[in-house]
Amino acid sequence: MNMDFNFFMNDVVKTARDEIRAAGYTELKTPEDVAEALSKEGTTLVMINSVCGCAGGIARPAAANAVYYDRRPDHLATVFAGQDKEATSYLRNTYLADYPPSSPSFALIKDGEVVTMVERHEIEGHDPMSVISKLQSYFDKYCDEI
Numbered sequence: 001m002n003m004d005f006n007f008f009m010n011d012v013v014k015t016a017r018d019e020i021r022a023a024g025y026t027e028l029k030t031p032e033d034v035a036e037a038l039s040k041e042g043t044t045l046v047m048i049n050s051v052c053g054c055a056g057g058i059a060r061p062a063a064a065n066a067v068y069y070d071r072r073p074d075h076l077a078t079v080f081a082g083q084d085k086e087a088t089s090y091l092r093n094t095y096l097a098d099y100p101p102s103s104p105s106f107a108l109i110k111d112g113e114v115v116t117m118v119e120r121h122e123i124e125g126h127d128p129m130s131v132i133s134k135l136q137s138y139f140d141k142y143c144d145e146i
Helices: 002-022 031-037 053-066 085-094 128-142
Strands: 043-049 075-080 105-110 113-118
Touching: 002 043, 002 053, 002 075, 031 075, 031 085, 043 053, 043 085, 053 105, 053 128, 075 085, 105 128, 113 128
Parallel strands: 043 075
Antiparallel strands: 043 105, 105 113
């Protein structure tokens, strides 16, 4: 039974990774990846990915569709909570220390500083369109027109 569960979880994780990469997000798998990605000038939207239902049914669809907008972040990145543990821990301890651990969630970072977060409680129980609208309202405030 354990082997079947591991196979199932590997499939779920692969699907979650494939979805967010297909949406144009760069995976940050190590602390060095996080440091490099978040040292870039401009705005970076980081999705903290997970295998929960609200990630698959709400957060990843919102991540994929929110960026089709007049204003959008310069860079798109993702860490996978529970999978890329060192990268996620580095992100949380270095950039998100003022926020409780939350996945799925989104951090909008401008020139290396967190300007806002969309936390799990703003995702879970909401529909993808409301999360898209919230993200786009932050893009209006912090991102340049494309």
